[in-house]
Amino acid sequence: MSFSPAAAHPRYDALLAEWCDLLRRCQEPGADGAPAPDPEPYGRDLLGRWGESQRKYHTLDHLQAVLDRATELTAYAADPDTVALAAWxxxxxxxxxxxxxxxxxxxxxxxxxxxAGVGAGRTAEVARLVRLTVTHDPAGDDHDGEVLCDADLAVLAGDPAAYAAYAAAVRAEYGFVPDDAFRTGRAAVLRQLLDLPALFRTPYGKEQWERTARRNLTTELELLTA
Structure with a gap:
């Protein structure tokens, strides 16, 4: 087996174990009674993807953060395991x-x-949730969508140092883009987020993260357009 750079991450083994437990909970028995596939190869493939060298923000640390925030918001989810699969x-x-x-x-x-042995209904829901992260604008009754989107955007509510590190990682990820073009594109993204009626949809997200995230976004936008 070839070495994956992701395997050097300090949380690699813990994340792999978490994935295996999650997939086992979501697997369905085969029609012929055959045992469900081993979750580990699927987890190693996903972790390898998250550890690719072109990633500076969308890394294993981001995966871990979204999984942690989704766990923090478990009480608001209709199906926490499906949300966790979508986070992966x-x-x-x-x-x-x-x-x-x-x-x-x-x-x-x-x-x-x-x-990997996951049923058609849950698979379709995972794919729907993944596509929802394009807009981060779930419907009002989409509880799992609200949890995933809030977990994904929670980074926006970091303290000043954490938010600065996030913004720097995003810039590094787009290091191939000239400064002027990056500022224009990034400003458009920030305006799109600020134009949302609410960044966070769960009661916890609204109370704990909304105000700080809007302040961080507004400050970054001001710096970009100064």
């Missing part, structure tokens, strides 16, 4: 120079999960 897949395909990463990540889930 939501940026599993990521190229900074491509615009269809969420769609390609959803396609990966649609291919891999049935092969």
């Amino acid at each position: 897949f939501h940026d599993a395909v990521y190229r900074p120079d491509r615009s269809e990463n969420e769609e390609r990540s959803a396609h990966l889930a649609e291919r891999a999960l049935p092969e």
